[in-house]
Amino acid sequence: MSEPVIVILQILFICYFIALNGGYLMLNALSFLRLRRHLALRSLDGLAPVYSGFEPPVSILVPAYNEESTIAASVRSMLQLEYPEFEIVVINDGSKDATMQVLEREFRLIPFPEAYWQRIETRPIRRIYRSAEQPNLRVIDKDNGGKADALNAGINAARYPLFCGVDADSVLERTSLARVVEPFLEQPHTICSGGTVRIANGCTVRDGFLEHVGLPRSPLALLQIVEYLRAFLFGRFGWVRLNAVLIISGAFGVFRREAVVEAGGYRRDTVGEDMELVVRLHRLYRLSGRRYRISFVPDPICWTEAPESLRVLRSQRARWQRGLAESLAMNARLCFHRRGGAPGWIAFPFMIAFEFLGPVIELAGYLFMASCLAVGVVSQQALVAFLLAALGFGIALSVSALLLEELSFHVYPRRRHVATLAAAAVIENFGYRQLVSLWRLEGLLRWAGRTRQRWGTMTRSGAWQRDPRLK
Amino acid sequence: MGALAASAAMLLAVLTLRAADAARERRERPIVARWYEVFAQCAAGAPPAAPTLHRGDGYLFLRLWNAMQESLRGEAKERLNSLARNAGADRLAAAYLTSRDVRKELIGILTLGNLREPGAGKAMEARVTHRLPVVSLRAAQALVRIEGERALPLVLRYAAERVDWPLPRIINLLRELDPTQVSGHLAQAIEGALLASAAPERATRLLRLHDTAQPEVLRPAVQRALATAHEAETLAAALAALRDPDDIAYARRLVAHAAWPVRLQAAYAIRRVGSLADLPLLSRLLGDPSWWVRYRAAQAIVAFPGLSATQVAEIGAGLSDRFASDALRQAAAEQERA
Numbered sequence A: 001m002s003e004p005v006i007v008i009l010q011i012l013f014i015c016y017f018i019a020l021n022g023g024y025l026m027l028n029a030l031s032f033l034r035l036r037r038h039l040a041l042r043s044l045d046g047l048a049p050v051y052s053g054f055e056p057p058v059s060i061l062v063p064a065y066n067e068e069s070t071i072a073a074s075v076r077s078m079l080q081l082e083y084p085e086f087e088i089v090v091i092n093d094g095s096k097d098a099t100m101q102v103l104e105r106e107f108r109l110i111p112f113p114e115a116y117w118q119r120i121e122t123r124p125i126r127r128i129y130r131s132a133e134q135p136n137l138r139v140i141d142k143d144n145g146g147k148a149d150a151l152n153a154g155i156n157a158a159r160y161p162l163f164c165g166v167d168a169d170s171v172l173e174r175t176s177l178a179r180v181v182e183p184f185l186e187q188p189h190t191i192c193s194g195g196t197v198r199i200a201n202g203c204t205v206r207d208g209f210l211e212h213v214g215l216p217r218s219p220l221a222l223l224q225i226v227e228y229l230r231a232f233l234f235g236r237f238g239w240v241r242l243n244a245v246l247i248i249s250g251a252f253g254v255f256r257r258e259a260v261v262e263a264g265g266y267r268r269d270t271v272g273e274d275m276e277l278v279v280r281l282h283r284l285y286r287l288s289g290r291r292y293r294i295s296f297v298p299d300p301i302c303w304t305e306a307p308e309s310l311r312v313l314r315s316q317r318a319r320w321q322r323g324l325a326e327s328l329a330m331n332a333r334l335c336f337h338r339r340g341g342a343p344g345w346i347a348f349p350f351m352i353a354f355e356f357l358g359p360v361i362e363l364a365g366y367l368f369m370a371s372c373l374a375v376g377v378v379s380q381q382a383l384v385a386f387l388l389a390a391l392g393f394g395i396a397l398s399v400s401a402l403l404l405e406e407l408s409f410h411v412y413p414r415r416r417h418v419a420t421l422a423a424a425a426v427i428e429n430f431g432y433r434q435l436v437s438l439w440r441l442e443g444l445l446r447w448a449g450r451t452r453q454r455w456g457t458m459t460r461s462g463a464w465q466r467d468p469r470l471k
Numbered sequence B: 001m002g003a004l005a006a007s008a009a010m011l012l013a014v015l016t017l018r019a020a021d022a023a024r025e026r027r028e029r030p031i032v033a034r035w036y037e038v039f040a041q042c043a044a045g046a047p048p049a050a051p052t053l054h055r056g057d058g059y060l061f062l063r064l065w066n067a068m069q070e071s072l073r074g075e076a077k078e079r080l081n082s083l084a085r086n087a088g089a090d091r092l093a094a095a096y097l098t099s100r101d102v103r104k105e106l107i108g109i110l111t112l113g114n115l116r117e118p119g120a121g122k123a124m125e126a127r128v129t130h131r132l133p134v135v136s137l138r139a140a141q142a143l144v145r146i147e148g149e150r151a152l153p154l155v156l157r158y159a160a161e162r163v164d165w166p167l168p169r170i171i172n173l174l175r176e177l178d179p180t181q182v183s184g185h186l187a188q189a190i191e192g193a194l195l196a197s198a199a200p201e202r203a204t205r206l207l208r209l210h211d212t213a214q215p216e217v218l219r220p221a222v223q224r225a226l227a228t229a230h231e232a233e234t235l236a237a238a239l240a241a242l243r244d245p246d247d248i249a250y251a252r253r254l255v256a257h258a259a260w261p262v263r264l265q266a267a268y269a270i271r272r273v274g275s276l277a278d279l280p281l282l283s284r285l286l287g288d289p290s291w292w293v294r295y296r297a298a299q300a301i302v303a304f305p306g307l308s309a310t311q312v313a314e315i316g317a318g319l320s321d322r323f324a325s326d327a328l329r330q331a332a333a334e335q336e337r338a
Helices: A003-041 A071-079 A099-107 A147-157 A176-186 A219-237 A257-263 A273-287 A310-330 A341-356 A358-375 A380-407 A415-427 A432-449 B002-043 B058-071 B075-087 B089-096 B102-115 B118-128 B133-161 B167-174 B179-195 B200-207 B215-228 B232-241 B245-254 B260-273 B276-285 B291-303 B309-317 B322-337
Strands: A058-064 A086-093 A109-111 A125-131 A137-142 A162-166 A190-199 A204-206 A209-212 A252-256 A293-304
Touching: A003 A219, A003 A293, A003 A341, A003 A358, A003 A380, A003 B102, A058 A071, A058 A147, A058 A176, A071 A086, A071 A099, A086 A099, A086 A147, A099 A109, A099 A125, A099 A137, A137 A147, A147 A162, A147 A257, A147 A273, A162 A176, A162 A257, A176 A190, A176 A252, A176 A293, A176 B167, A190 A219, A190 A273, A219 A293, A219 A310, A219 A380, A219 A415, A219 A432, A252 A257, A257 A273, A273 A293, A273 A310, A273 A341, A310 A341, A310 A432, A341 A358, A358 A380, A358 A432, A380 A415, A380 B002, A415 B002, B002 B058, B002 B075, B058 B075, B058 B089, B058 B102, B075 B089, B075 B102, B089 B102, B102 B118, B102 B133, B118 B133, B133 B167, B133 B179, B133 B200, B179 B200, B179 B215, B200 B215, B200 B232, B215 B232, B215 B245, B232 B245, B232 B260, B245 B260, B245 B276, B260 B276, B260 B291, B276 B291, B291 B309, B291 B322, B309 B322
Parallel strands: A058 A086, A058 A162, A086 A137, A190 A293
Antiparallel strands: A109 A125, A125 A137, A162 A252, A190 A252, A204 A209
């Protein structure tokens, strides 16, 4: 390779890292401006929370596959949500463990002759149950078809105009539902609203609700906290103003049922069914010129257990990356479409450049610079510039997310927590981010090879049922 | 190097903010404790003497006072108002109205509303048109608290026009008044909106507030909507407000409407005010193309007073449509287990 080509490549890699981290820093800045306004306008919310009883009722859909250790506690916590009218529909997707037996025993389920309305095609329903002790709890027992299929069965059975998809292992707060429904009240053309997902490891959970916030002992979970703040909270909230949020986490999101039915429900041929649905809704509404809004609530309202083993984390990140690739590929028409608006002209290309291609270019950049260094064809200035762009900006991005957290929610109560997270914000740039990029690349390769995959293989400990403290 | 310097500066900011936050909490703790004690004594009947309100504690004081005020009823509320006035809360709240900080403006609006400050009506009226729904709704609430029924023509006008005012919030606001105060104004607003046929959605929004008023006062407006409206949403909202058995003819006529939400509300209305004479109509609705209409019709049938479970089973046995019998079986099972 000739020297000018090497120099050009070095410059391109440096520019890419600057653009990547700079893009997220910009999103953080947008988030900050919006957050200040959001928090100021919500400043009276805690004074007198009153429901009129006319809030739109919500069907909470809980797809469950081999969730015997957590399902009972999860359902019990959801039953205690503070919201005027809601129902819980648990969909047992052909679990191989005792999920169904646990539900039958814990909630005294009885078979019920329901006039099931199959608006979205799903795998066969075996039986529908109703709880003898909880009038707003139903359970659908069906053949295994994957999470998307289970959610579709739940949508078919849902009674109410809004449905909320919740992972069976999600830990909620009592006002979670009320807060995530808020955008539907304020803007009637809202079709979807997502909640912020935080990491529950290290927190105290009692009766399925978060009692005290803490930090995990596991370094891997700790690094994920910073990552969630950086990429999944402030990185997403920045898109709200542009109505260009492309990802609503499957762990907690509310949708207008009719909009989703019209779109054909969740696709069963992707592992990223939650993101795919949101991108598809953007595409359908944008391209047909209909008014709509997809919103995102920044308040911490849903907590989930993060993987603490490298094996599980690797599998999760590869799955997420594959889901992202599938979602973008399946809705490629949105990109640069003349009616695509901000989602098609800004968010979609951003996702392709920094999320889809990110792991390829990032790893190529590291490998290229390391090779150049090994054979002595990289100047000291170029090396310093690369390290600053990749690591220096990376640290700035992680620390800025922490600063935003401190300026807004300051969820972590102790000074020790903040100091630990500050350290993690620096450390995650030396190894962790690169490792995650490698796993994401693996996900991309699986997508390219079209390897078959259904339910995620995330192993839940269900620790908070046995002990109120998560590891 | 700039990125690293920025990171170091931000890290320092994080730690400084946390230290400042901790210091603020330490400073506020005794203030909160002192004021809560004063509020509690005042609510229990002690004379409303207020300790000196220090400059800088104003926002905190107003938050605490409003939180207490929103949780009280009757005389205790009045005593707390006297205490707030003695502490200068009325002047402070009025000053906050012009603050550039929206938090202060909001707490100012809430305080003046809770104080029922007679001189603040004009300021609230001006804010009902505020572009931010949170501010305009709080102002409308304060206006209703200050002026009572007199505020209704203005509030209902904006309730009809502003789609960014969520209906549950408007209902909460109107429920602060007695239905006898709301009914006449709401009926008049609905009639006015129906006459201005260029904006039928306004009549629809107002009809959806029917729960805050007396059905008998709203009846002529509901009848007019059912007789003259063409839009499905307006008809559905009017059917939802139908409460008089003498108006059942409207519901009977609309069970054949092309839009399923209208047929659905017609089934609901028959359930509320219909009689056994409507059984054939409901049986026909059991075969409706919409699942929701079938289900509500089935619920209406099984809920009819005087219709036994055996009779319901006979109706089910006579159905040749599987969807109709499924709906009836589900409704009957629900009724049995209720």
